[in-house]
Amino acid sequence: MAQIISNFTQLQIFKNLWFNSYSTIPKLSEELSIDRSNISRNLRRLLKHHLIKTGTEKEKTEKVGRKASIIQINEDKGYFIGVTITENSSTAFLTNFRLKIIQENVVEENITVDNLANILIKTIRPFQSYFEKVICMAIAFPGEVDIEGKTPFFSKPLGLNESKKLNRIFQGKFQFPVYLENDANAGAMYHFFLNRNDHPSNLVYSLLAIHFNSDKIMGYLGNGIIINKQLYEGSNLFAGVSGEMFKILSASNKIYDLDSLKKQLKKITSIENELNNFINESSNVISNIINLYDPSVYILGGYIEIFPEKIQKKLIEEVKEKIVNFQARKHEIYVDKSLMRSAALGSCFSLINKFFNNLDVANKYLSKVV
Amino acid sequence: MAQIISNFTQLQIFKNLWFNSYSTIPKLSEELSIDRSNISRNLRRLLKHHLIKTGTEKEKTEKVGRKASIIQINEDKGYFIGVTITENSSTAFLTNFRLKIIQENVVEENITVDNLANILIKTIRPFQSYFEKVICMAIAFPGEVDIEGKTPFFSKPLGLNESKKLNRIFQGKFQFPVYLENDANAGAMYHFFLNRNDHPSNLVYSLLAIHFNSDKIMGYLGNGIIINKQLYEGSNLFAGVSGEMFKILSASNKIYDLDSLKKQLKKITSIENELNNFINESSNVISNIINLYDPSVYILGGYIEIFPEKIQKKLIEEVKEKIVNFQARKHEIYVDKSLMRSAALGSCFSLINKFFNNLDVANKYLSKVV
Known part of the structure; x- marks a missing residue:
């Protein structure tokens, strides 16, 4: 070539x-x-x-x-598709070459490793008139991914484990290359690059994900970490794993998916009652991450945005109270209002970052549209 | 000069x-x-x-x-003193220029910011015939230290807080320069340099410290972190802070200091009883650190060595059980048998590391003995 x-x-x-x-x-x-x-x-x-x-x-x-x-x-020379997969939804963006959003589509459905490819196809179908000029589909994936962004080798949320060897899960399904990045890493990349004039040295982005159990609704965090302006993935690509889950609400027959949870959360007016446990437990996990990593920027993203603003504020306040030597630190802590957009676009930023640092990678992707 | x-x-x-x-x-x-x-x-x-x-x-x-x-x-051209301070003891080593230990002294006494200088003087007194040729005293300090190793600006264990402005706590007390490094960072530096042929990229060293309350004996961890072969100190020098304390034992009138705790621990034969809570809580904290940092080497040091071997083993086992995707990781996890030696010598390694990377620093210290 x-x-x-x-x-x-x-x-x-x-x-x-x-x-x-x-x-x-x-x-x-x-x-x-x-x-x-x-x-x-x-x-x-x-x-x-x-x-x-x-x-x-x-x-x-x-x-x-x-x-x-x-x-x-030439912004229209080629297009990207950026996707975030969670256990409850698939969110896709069609962007131009400079990652400006052209179209968006969300599919809210429970996703496992078995229906993943079909749900992806359904999510990006509205963009199909662009497929010929799509350079790559970058997926923010809820699990660990190899360093080349080719193989998902773990995803507890989607029920994918090593032994299943589903290396080639996307093969032959799409007419453009598929690139994978861990979802929280993708979110961290997005926020790192967003502030283009002043990339923070140390940044942590947490993606709040939701798991529907038969008896309760649980939350958990995936964490993307930037250290010294580089993505930090750890020695086994597991950096940022937070083992702890926390209860959001007890389940009732009314709350079984994202949509019903959103409706229930809208009804909650009193912070002191139903969500106190969530605020307490999740603030423990978050403050612990900040205590251990001491980043200059911490962003809480993902489904935090479906919670009432009052709850978001209270949570951040409790986090701050649990940070050791809070007053002596200089840092920003904030909630990401963009839901899954950060991670979806962040997976494209992750790809673009590899692209600009390696001539072979750049040529490989460009060959699709040049 | x-x-x-x-x-x-x-x-x-x-x-x-x-x-x-x-x-x-x-x-x-x-x-x-x-x-x-x-x-x-x-x-x-x-x-x-x-x-x-x-x-x-x-x-x-x-x-x-x-x-x-x-x-x-010329190993005898000059000498170093390496010290570790905890709230219960001061451990000092006299070393030759290549950090080979010549003499050692331990003082077990409760230490606060008020008696710190005097206890230090007492600890290093046995080395006084060498004082003239001491290049520097490096102290592994239980608290945060500025980046030049000059000013302790925080130490909860010793009761030193910012407002006290005890910047010049050591000034005029010693006839050689004093260099400070956070104790856990010092331990991490020691283990990083120890394996000279193969410095691990990502390493975490935890220093188990002990706090005697009126009603219980508590443990807590300071964590020193190496990322990409560099000490990672965070954006505000607070990286590795672990906010959580855990109960070791309920206090009785028999256990009020390190010596009585050691005696009590020697008597404990059944793991299942007295120390179960300690094993459970401390393994939560440790596994969380490993989950978040995913280091290739994790070392538990400090006072862990005063616990019976059986307890140490059981603790490491519980840590491993709590690590997410344990089987898929390549890493070493072990207990440091050297008590405070790692941190004391590690503070010298930290100094030597600065020395070898900066001509001015090297000349400043050498001028003491050349």
């Missing part, structure tokens, strides 16, 4: 343009410390493949007083 | 000799990728200051068939 991006300079330029909304030759030259003629030469290759485009607008450069052509990513 | 070590090459050579027991010019040249004449030139400066010595033994070099002079650190 011929190389589409033929050297690391081209990849650097492409990355710079991806993260900034636009640039110019002088700007690229300055930011990448590469001389202008070298930038120009390498831009030609990216232009040839229509990966970038030159704008009609001009930007006045400070140094020479001339106007320089604006250069941008 | 004139530079003792005048460039980074000299520091590299010094570091290489420190970590290996001896070397030769050809070996140094190969390992550091520096040509032999450059090695020779820089060795001269280290020889001049008697920081290194050439041995009488010769080593046959493979390449040229000649014998090469052996070069070693």
